[in-house]
Amino acid sequence: MSIDGYVDTAADERLLLSNDADFDRVDGVRAGCDAILVGAATVRQDNPRLLVRSPDRQAERVVRGLRPTPLKVTVTGSCDLDPDARFFTLGDVEKLVYCATPSLDRAAGKLGKVATVIDGGDPVDLHRVTADLHRRGVRRLMVEGGGSMHTQFLTESLVDELQLVVAPFFVGDSRAPRFVSDGTFPWGPGRRADLAEVRQIGDVVLLRYKLSDRFGAA
Numbered sequence: 001m002s003i004d005g006y007v008d009t010a011a012d013e014r015l016l017l018s019n020d021a022d023f024d025r026v027d028g029v030r031a032g033c034d035a036i037l038v039g040a041a042t043v044r045q046d047n048p049r050l051l052v053r054s055p056d057r058q059a060e061r062v063v064r065g066l067r068p069t070p071l072k073v074t075v076t077g078s079c080d081l082d083p084d085a086r087f088f089t090l091g092d093v094e095k096l097v098y099c100a101t102p103s104l105d106r107a108a109g110k111l112g113k114v115a116t117v118i119d120g121g122d123p124v125d126l127h128r129v130t131a132d133l134h135r136r137g138v139r140r141l142m143v144e145g146g147g148s149m150h151t152q153f154l155t156e157s158l159v160d161e162l163q164l165v166v167a168p169f170f171v172g173d174s175r176a177p178r179f180v181s182d183g184t185f186p187w188g189p190g191r192r193a194d195l196a197e198v199r200q201i202g203d204v205v206l207l208r209y210k211l212s213d214r215f216g217a218a
């Protein structure tokens, strides 16, 4: 996020917050996960690849008996997703779409050839999603945004570790999306989160918070 807590601008083009060294660090974190999840708005707006980039890290995963890159997961109520988005077309790995029950038939028709479409409830229940991911073998899930997903995972106490990177500039526009939106977070003035690490990476800083006893378990 920016110094003032934004993860994008209000304009169409994507805002780059990290530097090269931090993007590489994120690639390493991805390589250590079983699945990567983003909200449907991020798929629509950013069209992210969500792949492990480094050939060495891909090869290490294959040696461990894994696919070169983790499963991709998204959550949608509307099912307004383009089957040609890079989320679906890139990476020889399964793509999972947790869809709200009323859109299930439409989602299956639209995305059934490029993804596994799963009934997530109405609205999609993230406890149900994580339990289903666990049944599918996912032990370490990386949630890469956007703010709606961050807010729900945090307020529902589904997060073991928060990695927050602060970029050295301001966005200064309240129309832009923030790292989280309003909500009742388990960590407030009366219950401070446990800061586990502070690391300078060039001109950005990484803050790692321990949010459950499972922190670092994987």
Ligand SMILES: NC(=O)c1ccc[n+]([C@@H]2O[C@H](COP(=O)([O-])OP(=O)(O)OC[C@H]3O[C@@H](n4cnc5c(N)ncnc54)[C@H](OP(=O)(O)O)[C@@H]3O)[C@@H](O)[C@H]2O)c1
Residues within 6 Å of the ligand: 001, 007, 008, 014, 015, 017, 038, 039, 040, 041, 042, 043, 045, 046, 075, 076, 077, 078, 079, 080, 100, 123, 124, 125, 126, 144, 145, 146, 147, 148, 149, 150, 152, 177
């Ligand atoms: N800087 C960063 O690290 C970073 C990372 C990722 C994203 N971003 C930015 O974040 C912004 C997008 O964030 P966002 O908060 O607007 O959206 P988001 O979290 O990416 O996705 C929100 C969408 O996910 C679906 N959704 C979420 N929870 C749901 C539930 N419980 N049940 C059913 N559907 C659910 C809905 O999709 P439908 O509308 O399809 O129903 C909702 O509109 C973009 O500007 C992007 O650039 C920044």
